[in-house]
Amino acid sequence: MASSYVIGVGLTPFNTPKKSASQSIDPDSDYFDLAVEAIVKALLDAGITYDEVDQGIGCYVYGDSACAQRVFYCLGMTGIPILNVNNWCSSGSTGIWLANQAVRSGDKDCVLVVGFDKMYPGALPQTFKDRTSPLSRILDLSSEQTSTLDKEKPPPGWTPQLFANAQAEYLERYSKYGAEAGHFAKIASINRSHGINNPYSQLSKAVTADDVLSSPAVSGSLTRLQCCPSSTGAAAAIIVSKRFLASHPYLQGLAVEIAGQGLSTDTPELFESRSAIELIGSNMTRQAVKIAYKQAGITAQDISVIELHDCFTSNQMCAMEDLGLAAPGAGWRLVEEERITYDQHSIKCSTDKRWIINPSGGLISKGHPLGATGLAQCAELVWHLRGWTKSRSVPLTKYCLAHNMGLGGATVVTVYCRADGKVTPTPGETLPEVYGRARVGYNPAEEARSIKRSDWESVRSRKAGFSAWATARLPWVLKEADYYQRARL
Template sequence: MSDKAYVVGIGMVPFQKPGKSESYDVMAAKAARTALEDAGLAYDKVQQAYAGYVYGDSTCGQRSLYRVGMTGIPVINVNNNCSTGSTALFLARQAVESGAVDCALALGFEQMQPGAIGAMFSDRVSPFAAFDEETDDLVGNADIPLALRYFGGAGKAHMDEFGTTLETFAKIRAKASRHAAKNPVALFRQEVTPEEVLQAQVVWPGVMTKLMACPPTCGAAAAIICSKEFAEKNRLDTSVRIAAQAMTTDGPETFNAHDMREVVGSSMARRAAEQVYEAAGIGPDDVDVIELHDCFAHNELITYEALGLCGRGEAAKLVDDGDNTYGGKYVTNPSGGLLSKGHPLGATGLAQCAELVQQLRGAAGARQVEGARLALQHNLGVGGACVVTLYEKA
């Protein structure tokens, strides 16, 4: 068994709107090559590859990586909804730590279409059928796109229980834009104020405006994971290692609690985070910088509580106190997050990884979190899976 897995190379391409990007295989190959170049490693040194995407035919991973090289290694295609990229990372890390391989590539990419995401197959039962039924029962509003009902419904549950206001979600979105303004690979780099967020097109009266939702995005990101022995032998950068990682799926509370926060994975995230904290011997107060799954401003808010960054019902206070940004207790989504950086489903988890590795290397430029030593990543997919990863400056 290896001690820890190290992230020795990262790469990503700037995210683009649907119709503006290159083909998925071109983007993916560029991200993989960039990660290899960042590591200073030849592709023929990689022993396994895990390729994540949601919308695509079988073996898109091979199509993408054959552009980098045809070395005959195993290429495993991964599809786990919005947590696909971090699932690929989870598998690569697991392969290295188990000793199955010394070096693995985790790759994520997505070529999306404009508009709200939806099912691709209408001739079979949907994997979201039970989630949809619970959502119908709890929030109704069948004329609103499903993803908005999921996460808007979760935010509304928080509003109903704790009196959280729409202004709080607007502050979260405005914070994302301020961070993204300093990120050259973010999709939306224009700063917006909370007032502008509130004045944007209303998509659910009293619950959500358009700017509180992430945009459909195309892009790719990658990471090279290896053992310390392999890194030292090949003279690679060992400054960042994965201190702990956990992946969880839904428990009975997802439907039994009759709470939209559970439908979108609040307890799933909480369990993953608790496993990571226990394995690493730390608490949430020890974390310096966080990339979390803000597909909607509402999900960022409920995730503060799920990750233990504050107590139950205290997320609005955390926002109002500025403890989610520079100068506060935590810096959340310095990249701009999904809300501003963009959300190409298969790439998101690895783009989060790239941001946090840059932060721990001290190479994040204007976004740098001073003195960052511990970085937490949260990547969620309804349906469902959640991966929480703790990176440590070695």
């Protein structure tokens, strides 16, 4: 099949959901405000207008059907196919997978994918209470495991219980080899330290492993600081064909190739193994990464930077092993030897190989608006490969990997590399203007800015398909000034 490339990405800051006395969620903005901002940034990044997009994909969990149409109509009503994706936490990367399939098959040349969510404060709610949850069998088995692993647990939310059980099983299996609860806490500490350098992070304050361990218990030995927060935010990416890339030569030094990608759902092992670790989707990760590595023609040793789905620290611990970074039961060694963060020369490693995992801060620091997460991972890795992430750069990187998991289930693993075959520039290396920051006007990897009406005007459709009625509620239409600056918390 043909190749596909990411030519533009856009991201909004991820923030804590707000509540007012009269409204259930943040009254200051709506989902389409967030989504349109991310789309405009991606189009500016690529230097194209909405008229060149021949398919749209909208990814979200908390929204009604056809939210994607409501979003894309704000850029133009050009009659293109528009898809709505709801695949739990892997919704955003599922959208990228669909775009990749459409482009590689030759059906489409330019697909715009946007992910967004306006979540509710606190634990994930079960939206529909008058019908069977698609996760009911997983939750039933998790309840059985809870009574077996820890009868003294207080009644937790449904997601913390699953991941607390996985952590308890991991420690039960591997504590005799050296695994400790402190290793899970250190994962959270490392990711929070990375998030300090990401201007889009929801939580940008460093915490120690002791802080994590002493924070309030959520379920079993899982504490609050080992859990990602609920979030609002949006991210977008533009996926194009080799033919499209050739017709836009200024993008040659900007494009990032999707070198390999796998999407996997559950196998009977989910239930038949009777394992809490398998119940959080470990086998999906193993299946998906096998496909992605094979397509890209690489192994885990070729990867330098990873955006990993750390919704809970137990998921990162298990996923590191499932991705082939360590043998089963040895992921804690990567944490102890600090081989998942930047080299501080403080601990002598047993090997020279290290992976920078979650340089963005991951879900634990950056936040987790469900539909946007996979696309935010894409944006972070595209910026790394371009050499834009000065404060968190990993020089000489050739391959990056994104891991985005949704229970119930679907997991997507994507391998990215530069289209020109080069490695990430070293710090201080002069980047040519073709890299496109001049079009955006600043470095979006290092600075989170809002858009202006003039930005939206410059990328919206110019065809007859544009409707002022569809855009009447956009804040950039209502006033000329910059849209409000979202406070980082």
